[in-house]
Each structure stands twice: as C-alpha cells, then as structure tokens.
Amino acid sequence: MSSLNHMKRMSPPPKLEVEIAGLRLKNPVMPASGTFGYGEEFSPYLDLEQLGAIVTKGISLAPKAGNPMPRLAETPAGMLNAIGLQNVGIEAFCSQKVEFLKKISTPVIVNFFGNTLEEYIEVARRLNEVERVDAVELNISCPNVKAGGIVFGTDPVTAARVVSAVRREVQVPLIVKLSPNVTDIRVMARAVEDAGADAISCINTLTGMAVDLERRCLSLANGTGGLSGPAIKPVALRMVHQVVSSVSIPVIGIGGIMSAEDALEFLLVGARAVQVGTANLVNPGAMANIIAGIEEFLAQRGIEDVNSWIGSLK
Amino acid sequence: MSSLNHMKRMSPPPKLEVEIAGLRLKNPVMPASGTFGYGEEFSPYLDLEQLGAIVTKGISLAPKAGNPMPRLAETPAGMLNAIGLQNVGIEAFCSQKVEFLKKISTPVIVNFFGNTLEEYIEVARRLNEVERVDAVELNISCPNVKAGGIVFGTDPVTAARVVSAVRREVQVPLIVKLSPNVTDIRVMARAVEDAGADAISCINTLTGMAVDLERRCLSLANGTGGLSGPAIKPVALRMVHQVVSSVSIPVIGIGGIMSAEDALEFLLVGARAVQVGTANLVNPGAMANIIAGIEEFLAQRGIEDVNSWIGSLK
Amino acid sequence: MKDSITTVLYNRQMAPGYYCMGIAAPGYPQLARPGQFVMVRVNQSYDPLLRRPFGIFRTGTEELSHSEMESQDYMEVVYKVVGRGTRLMSHLVAGDEVGLLGPLGQGFCISPDAGGAMRDAVLVGGGIGVVPLFMLAQQLVARGVKVHLLLGGRNCGDILALAEFERLGVKTSIATDDGTLGEKCFVTQLLQATLQKFPAVQVFACGPTPMLHAVQQICAAAGAELQVSLEATMACGVGACLGCVVEGRNHSEQQPEYLCTCKQGPVFDAHELAWTQEALGPVLTPAEDSL
Amino acid sequence: MKDSITTVLYNRQMAPGYYCMGIAAPGYPQLARPGQFVMVRVNQSYDPLLRRPFGIFRTGTEELSHSEMESQDYMEVVYKVVGRGTRLMSHLVAGDEVGLLGPLGQGFCISPDAGGAMRDAVLVGGGIGVVPLFMLAQQLVARGVKVHLLLGGRNCGDILALAEFERLGVKTSIATDDGTLGEKCFVTQLLQATLQKFPAVQVFACGPTPMLHAVQQICAAAGAELQVSLEATMACGVGACLGCVVEGRNHSEQQPEYLCTCKQGPVFDAHELAWTQEALGPVLTPAEDSL
C-alpha cells in the first residue's frame, strides 16, 4: 500500500467503534482464541485497553492435557497447530485467570468447548455466572480433537442442537465460531443463526498435515493440525463473504490477518469486526499496529466512521 | 534439505517407474491440468519425454470462453485463478492439439469436464476414440464454473452418477479428480471408487477470494477463484493421506508441489504419483528439477525403487 | 526463451521510485526484439510467489577487463516501485541472484517499408510505458526512420530515459499533468498535434490502458497504423495459464476469441483487438497514477 | 521483554556452517540473564512466517566513535545453519533490519552459595548448546566459582567459542565423535569422569535431548544438582500458543502438568521435568547431527 504514504492525513480521527450483538467495542480488532493466552501473557507488549475485546483461550469443563509434542509445524505462509485445546478448565479459569481480567475494562469474550452436549451446557452455565464475561464464543469447530469439533461443527443439525442448548444457558451475547472444513459454510451459518446465535465468527483453522522427510513420519504427533496464517486468508475471505450474505447477524472475520490492510479487506466484504490469531504469535504487538493502520487508512480517505467502510464492497 | 548435499551418491540410479491403473509411467511426476497448456507451450523449457505423463488443460464439448479479466490474483504463498475453464473444445482439441502430442511418446492424460451429465458422456465418448489418449481425468471439482464442478464434485451421489456414466464410455483408465471443498473427502473418494474410477487425483483448488482495497472491489472479475500453490500443501497432504487410507485404487497427489521434497512428502503418505501445477507457472522447468531431485534423494538413501518409498510412512 | 538463474550487475535509482537494473543475460543482444519482455523471479521465497513481467529496456555486451578475455551480455530492466515485488527488486545489489525467463512474447513489428516508404514513426509512452520504446527507437533510427517520441507523465519525475533518447538523436516532446516538464497537457494531445503535421505515419504506443484507448481513437480517426504494447497481470508468461487474456477483435460470448497478452502480445496491432471498455482488462495502475 | 525492529551490526562466519551475529539491542546488557533467549524475525516476508529462537551468547556496549558521544548496546547470537531460516540469516549483512523479541524465558539460576559453599560448577555443552553457557560462565567466574567446561561435538568444527572461554580463564575439556579435537569419546563420558573428581557440584547442561537424558542419569546417580536448557519448536516464545511444552515431573494424562519451554524454561531444574523418553518432545536436530 505504498500509495497510502503520499496522502495527507485529515482530522478529526475516524470513529472506530462497532457493535456486535449489543456489545460495544472501541474498535473492530480483537485476538483470536488460543493465540493470546488469557490476556495476561501479552500485557508487556500491548496495552490491553486498546483492544476492541479480549478473547480467551478455549475453556472446557475439566482441565485438558492437549496433544503430545510436536504440536507445531511451519508451512508456507502458515502454520499447523495441534495443541489439542490444552487449557486449565473452567474451575481454574474462574479462580486464577478472571482476577487479571478484572483489572482492565476491555470487554472479555470467553471461548469455550465441550466433548459432549452436556459439557457444553455445563461450561456455558458456569461462564454465565462470571461477571467479567461479556460474551461467550462457542467453538464447535476445532479440528484437532476427535471427540470435539469435528462432530459438532460440520453437521448443521448437530451444530444447531448445541447452539440452542447453550443459548438457553447464557444471557450474554452468544457468538458461534464456525469451522471451514465443510462443503457449504452458508448452511452451517444459517443453522446456527436459526438456533439462536447472536453473532458468528469465522473461520477456525483448516485441517492440514505436514510430513517430516528426515524422520519419515508426520510432523505433528497428532497427525493432523489446524492450518492458520496468511496462507488461509483467501479461503477465509471467501467464507466470510458467503456468510455475510447468508445471515443477518453480525459476522467476525478471522483467518490470516497480519496487517491493517488484511483487516480492512475482511471489513470491506462485510465483517463487523475481525480477530487476529497467528499474527500475535509472530509479533505480540501486531494488533496495536493493525488498529493504528485501520485508523490511518480511513483518515486518509476521509472516511469518518469505520461502519461506513464495513460491507461497502463495490 | 541442506543435509542432502553432504552425502555421497550411490549407484545404480533408483527405479522411478510407477503404475497407475495399468498405465506405466517412467516416473511419478506429471503436470496438473490447466497449468501446462496442451504440452506444446512447455517444449522450449522441458524435454516432454522426461515426464511421467502429460495432462492437458480441461476439455469440454463446446469451446469455452472462460471468465472475464482479471482472472489472477497472487496471495501469500499461493495464487487464485478464475480462468473459467477456457478451452478450445473437443473438436479443436482433436483437430489441432493431438497432432503435436503424436510426436512424443509420453503417455497423455486428457482432463475433461461438462456442464451436464450428457456433456460429460459425450466428451468421454469422443476422447475414447482418440488414439493418443492414454487415460482420461474426469474433473468433477472445478470451483469456478457455476454450472460445473460445484454441483458434481461436492455430493457423493451426483459424483457417483457422473463417474459410472463416463465409465461406460471409456476403455482407457478413468482417473477422477476430487474437489477439496467438501466436509469429508473420504466419502467422495469411496463414492467414485465404487462407481468405477480406476484412480483418484486430488486435490483441485480450494475456493478463495481476494480483495482489491484500492478499487474497493473483489480482485477477480468472477468474485471467487481457485487457490493453488504452496499455501494449500498442508490441506492437500491431509486429504491425500485420508483418501489413500479410504480406497484401494491408486491416488495421484496434487497441491502446492514446488520441489522434489514436496513430491516426496506426497509419495510418502501414499500417493502413487504426483501432479505439479502452480510450480510450472513459476518455473517452466520445475518438473525436470523435481524428477532429478527425487532420484537424488532416493539414491542418497540407498532406496532402489520409488515404490518402496511410496506409502512407507512410519 | 530460456529460464535461468542469473546475476544482478547493477541496480541504480534513476529518479525517485524508478530504478534501472542490469542483469547478466547471455544471448539477449542477439535474441531480444523491441517490445519483448522478461519474467523476473525476485527471490527464492514462496512469498511473493509469482514472477513479475518487465519490458526489455535495452541489451548490450560489455568487454570484461578481467584475466579471461570474455565479454558479458546483459539486459536492462527499468522499473517503477509500485508494490511488494518491485520493492524487493529495488533492494537487490550487484551479485545478487535473480531468476530470468525470456525474452518472451511478440515485440513490435517493424514494417519492411521502414526507412523507405515509411519515413516517420510516432512513439507514444505513458510513464513507465516508455521502456519498450527505446529499443524500438534504436532500430527505427538505424533504418533511417525519423522518430517522434511523445512522452507523458504526471510530473517531471515520471519522464524517464530522456538522455538515452537524446543520444539516439530522437526528437522528444513531453506532456505532464502539472506542467513541471514539457507542456501541461495530456500526451494524447501531443499525439493529435503530431498526426496533424505528419499524417499517415506509423504509431507505436505503450502506457496505461486509458491512454491506449485514447491513442487508438485518435489513430483510427487519423487513419494511422497503430501497434500497442499491453499490460496484464501474469502468472506464467508463456501462454500456459490463460490468466492474461484480452479480447480479440471478433470476440463474442458465443465465439470467444481471447488473446494471451504474454504469448500473442504484449504488442498487438490495434486491429487485432476489441476496443471496448472491458476488452483490455481492468486498469492495473493504482488510481492516482493514471495518466 | 520488548519487541523491536533493530539492525544487524555484523554477521561473521565462525566455522563452516556456524555464524555469529551482532545485533543492536538497547538495554540487553542490563536485562539479559544467562540462559535467556530471543526470537528473531529473519525477514518481512510471510515465508518463512515464524520467528526463530536463539540463545543469547553475550551482550555488551560499544562506545561509538561518531560525532555523538553515544554508546551502542548489542547482543550476539551464535547460530548453526540447519534450515531455511538460519540460511536466510546467514545472508544478512551489517545494516540489515531484523525483528528482535526478548530477552525471553527463565535463565540459569545461580545459587546464592555460588563462590561460597559452591565452589565448582560443571558446564556441559553439546554442539551449538554451548551458546547459553558463555554468559553463565562469565557470571560464575565473576563470583569466584571454578568452572569446568565440557564440550562435545561430532568433530572439531562443532566445537565453538573456545577462545572466548579461554579468555575467561575457564578450563575446557573436549570430546569429539571422531577424535579430531580433544578426546575421542562422548561428552557424557567426560562428565562422568569430572563428577568422580568433583563430587556434589552443580551441573549446567545444554545440547540435544539425547545428551541431556544421559547427563540427567549421570547427575542423578552422582547426586549432583542439574539445570538443563531445552530446545523446542516454538511459535510465539511468550507462553501464548502452548506449542512448546514439555512434561513436568508430575505429569499424567489425568493430571496434566505441561511446562512451556519458552516461558517456564528454556532452563529447568532437572527435578521439574519428567525424564521419560517422550517428556521432552522429539529430537529436533537432524538425524546425522545427534551427539
């Protein structure tokens, strides 16, 4: 975007505030679950107050060990992870992690999952009681855990069942995170909207695999892993565009967002906000740059409110 | 693979010959349809006799105009194409393109598609009469053409119907090329195997999208395009691995193969041969390097026959 | 028509944002024809993945003063930094490796009449579009053709290679949008004036699509022969991917006639092309750069 | 703990395949503790995408002779070219930009007894594993601890930084697989011998996982305290992705206890870890490079 630099900056600064299912966000930028820990890890690199929201690592009922090592493999312009949803469990989350979150005013979205319908319901119920939880993000799309994501997230009937069950448990906004590993994401999007989702976030990782030629085996101990990073951006953009045109609830765009330009692309095709994942791992200050870059881009074009950029694709 | 260079080469050179559904190939490397024209375009850069096979651009019954421009967009470690299956049609193929292919002895695999079941059948029938056609590759997976791929390639029942109809028309080996834009590629693989496919090639491109921020529109005139190149390799490897474990017919691995190492990865997870697509566009001599690299790799490890590497994943 | 890994000989800034890169290119002085192009692979990474197309500015052979009495064929690429690929190129230094594929495509066609019946040629270059015109001018001048060069740009910084054309003895007229060099008008206005003075000459043009559209209309009205060099987003550069097509004169949905910019072009006779708005594809140059 | 874009000061080959890169690193001399590491972003492309972790070899401050009477903090990374990222690094020259995140992780813990009750320390380095031991040796020597350095490698080319340790006055014993330098044995055999001479000392080790396993067994048998610095494939380096974990001592499927190599490590007290075959993850170094 070399041309950006030529132009002069105008005042006043554009408004970046957006609303997702009643949740007001300072700006449309938040971390993607699992790439930002529970927030605390990034406080040396980033002013957490700057963010549109904080999204936590996925929480389950019981603590989860996750997968054996190796859990990571780098791929061209991307990475595979098979963390296996390792997390401290809802108990420890409430007793250990919420304390830190109380110190900041940024909205907190807690990502969660279960291995059974009952677990989903139970975690949702517990989260609903935590004051600091401003919204929940239901992960029905994790491709790593056999008992989890793959079943719930790839069949519209099963997905709808989880969503409506969880819906009954929570008063806070319910965001449902979709898996890209499906034939038609529009069908999934409509199913979860009908079942009561307040917003959709998409996409989660694409299922992939890497091979270690030297050791003559698969690189990840788990066999498959979730592909994220710039490599998946074209697929993510396509799916966000499809979902935006299929539902009337707001959509949060995710997938390979590394720069302000990437974020602006998702907003342009209609995402109301974006989540930044892998970029945080490459550069813990990534989101600060992205927020500043969005502001600069809009200002240079005299766009006064990010909401008039959102969905304004010609 | 810096370690390759340290080791000494052993003799005799390893055997590279493989067999796909009765078709004997000098080596497991061939171009992917649509990235190698009709062969002739590459003769200044490559000795076509070197190749395991030649795979042509997809042929349809009538000539096809393809999509308006722009048809290309570069993406991180990948590219999107929305050529729209532009081709000269079966008539012109037989009258103009076959002549050149007669001058070389490398097996010719003709990729083809139709907009209706009847068109598929008709093209297949015509191809079966052309002497120089050693095998056909049925494209049921093109994501660009609304009337084409998306319908046939993503539903097992429809796919099986096309495959069995075409099966009746051709005596030469029938290779079916699968789309990756499905929830479970194993279901598709089994469906086409049961319907009479002699081999499976996978994967075709992932459907993606790119945005032009300056023009505030989608980059491709067609909106969506097919994502290819290194970016998709992890998804392709996963799917090839899945298909190999689901069917007993041979599988041809495709997706992001740029180097000998990439090709060796696909062979290791069980592909009997590989197709090289985007790499030909970046470097018209790519396949010669890949073939030489495979030979060198096997020789250095004292592996006498590529068939003992194929599927030997630990 | 070869693909090779070769070396950067030099890479000099010509004007802010414009560079001239010399690349070792054995055989190019004999092989390369005016209007042909090369595909350059900027680095060995997969990001960016694709090669970038560049016109051949000029070729030459340098005697090497080293021990061996050898000579070094080279070619020059003149480029503008517009995005990631060209930015990476601008960082290369002598000795760095680049992948070079070419010379590719169909160049300008110099009529057998050149220098005889055809005594005047008008060359129209918009911005970086001047690049393929230099070798063309060289050959026309060598044939005794009188070359009228018309260059356009947004401002004086966009007018390149003036000294080189001067050394050839080519008469140059300049138009800039802001009048910082030459006349303050469009290059197409210069063309109109020139064609009034020298009717029925041969015109050769290279520049952004909107400029070519205007040039085509002026030439058609004036009855002048026209060859244009087109730009398109390219992947392969060798006619394999069909990503770079433009619509041929007889193109229709029913009877598609697509021409590959890389293989049947980049230089086309104006008669070969459909001159509708969409026929030549979208305008590639960033909005504020249009002429 | 900062993330910054900074400059390469120098990048010298130390031995075939090994380089030493000086990087401008304000504050590092004060901040960096022995055993800590940095994450380096090699280039701005998305391929390779991830940063690479490197131990901090040493830090320092150089007086700049320029006009301003300023001084320049720097840190040194000593690295082996094993793949794409390190190959790209080896091409960098003074003035190039790199992304630098650090200092990160927990370094070696120097006991308050050091120099007092604890008078001897044994440092065991396998190949490139010598890197974090240098700053450790510096600090131990400064406290009056007698340092016994044991280095192992496949051949003399893998034994690095001998001169630096010599200047510190550290006594070094060497083991190579092929006997081209020091004794022809494994470094673990040197350790065994050393622990017989100096029982109950503190051992610090860094090297490939198989070596660490052997060191741990020897130390456990000899009753010596042991700290090890581990390697793991990393993405973030800050404890966010959970990609770099090892199993803690009490780890079980039911009561998982995973420790992040990047955050709780890379240096661990041997007692913190489970020493089963899988606990420390797979051997990362290419097969033929194991010690």
Ligand SMILES: Cc1cc2nc3c(=O)[nH]c(=O)nc-3n(C[C@H](O)[C@H](O)[C@H](O)COP(=O)(O)OP(=O)(O)OC[C@H]3O[C@@H](n4cnc5c(N)ncnc54)[C@H](O)[C@@H]3O)c2cc1C
């Ligand atoms: C036959 C041919 C000859 C050419 N000769 C020259 C030359 O001699 N000198 C020169 O500087 N450029 C030339 N170009 C254009 C050059 O190829 C592009 O500027 C270059 O590919 C941009 O690469 P990038 O990575 O820097 O920009 P990208 O990041 O790919 O794109 C940045 C911006 O440049 C625009 N752009 C992309 N591709 C082109 C294109 N093909 N033409 C124009 N704008 C484009 C994009 O729309 C975008 O606005 C030629 C193009 C063709 C097809």
Ligand SMILES: Cc1cc2nc3c(=O)[nH]c(=O)nc-3n(C[C@H](O)[C@H](O)[C@H](O)COP(=O)(O)OP(=O)(O)OC[C@H]3O[C@@H](n4cnc5c(N)ncnc54)[C@H](O)[C@@H]3O)c2cc1C
């Ligand atoms: C805390 C820590 C400190 C380190 N300190 C140093 C140091 O001071 N000097 C140094 O040279 N290296 C050090 N390493 C290892 C270094 O990070 C890797 O060598 C580097 O990431 C390889 O990058 P690459 O792109 O060149 O190789 P890749 O292309 O990523 O891999 C090539 C080969 O190297 C192996 N490899 C990949 N990652 C590692 C790894 N983390 N450790 C060992 N082998 C690996 C792979 O298995 C493969 O065989 C350290 C690693 C860690 C975790």
Ligand SMILES: Cc1cc2nc3c(=O)[nH]c(=O)nc-3n(C[C@H](O)[C@H](O)[C@H](O)COP(=O)(O)O)c2cc1C
């Ligand atoms: C290391 C890692 C861990 C992740 N963990 C979770 C998780 O716990 N829950 C979840 O819904 N998504 C998880 N994801 C997926 C991301 O939230 C995001 O959807 C995906 O990475 C695509 O975005 P990106 O390309 O910006 O990374 C994880 C991704 C990565 C890379």
Ligand SMILES: Cc1cc2nc3c(=O)[nH]c(=O)nc-3n(C[C@H](O)[C@H](O)[C@H](O)COP(=O)(O)O)c2cc1C
């Ligand atoms: C420009 C282009 C044109 C293509 N045309 C066809 C086609 O006509 N028929 C087909 O089956 N696949 C077509 N493909 C898909 C490729 O054959 C291949 O499946 C895909 O590109 C993935 O391989 P790659 O990553 O090596 O390119 C095309 C791909 C590209 C890039």
Ligand code: FES
């Ligand atoms: S660029 Fe591939 S056909 Fe022209």
Ligand code: FES
């Ligand atoms: S590398 Fe991400 S947690 Fe350690």
